[in-house]
Amino acid sequence: MGTIIIFSIVYLLSLFFYILIYNKSLEISGKYLEIIGPENQNLLRLKTVIFLRFLYGLSLVVIIILSFIYLMTF
């Protein structure tokens, strides 16, 4: 039981951090767009940022699932 609680805290902290970074990156990219104007949107590498955000979340979920499966067999 203690094991699951410890791992759950680690997982929740990680997810919280991910959500925080996700929101912050949306906020900053929005701010940049406001500064430079939508006509210059293509100058920012926003597709790369979107891809990184997706990869960040996906790999986090994969790590959590894999470690949880391992924990269950521990």
Add this chain to the structure above:
Amino acid sequence: MADNLSNINHLEPGEEVIAIIHDYWIILVIPLVVYILGWVVFLSLYYVVDILKPVSFNVSFGALVFALIALLAAHHYFFIFYIVHFLSPLIVTNKRIIKIRSMPFFENTVIFVTIAFINEMDENRKGLLKNILNYGEVSFNNKAVKLQYIPYPEKFINLIDVLKTQKPLSTGDLKHMGATVPKKFDYLIR
């Protein structure tokens, strides 16, 4: 940071974006190494956990928790750094240089430099790597403002000089800097 961001001015009338320049790619190497190390620690400790399990449950469980925390820390560090890198370009307009860099809990930098107020520009490229790979630090007004990891700093200084002295923009050159420019300034990168 939210307050800082909301106070940032938009482009003024007559102000237009000339170029957007990202920090040099060398800045991304350390987070990548940390991420790889995180996976190495994670996988090796998972192997050790299996060996330690019959000997001591507590030690093997501690190793398991440590392995997971090490990997997650490296994972967050890597992705936060990369996302912040791609979200923190240097915006050069015909009137200002704008730099915003925000890493939650760690960094919160907003730099505005009005080009008309720039009196001195220094380029600093100390070190073998900086000279081989052509990147360095550019500072303005007796090092009051410093911009680090600028690719081809001499080209950057030349561009600012062109904008300050209002020479034809075609005398600027941003080739090989990885800069993105509006279509009408395509000649800067060709």
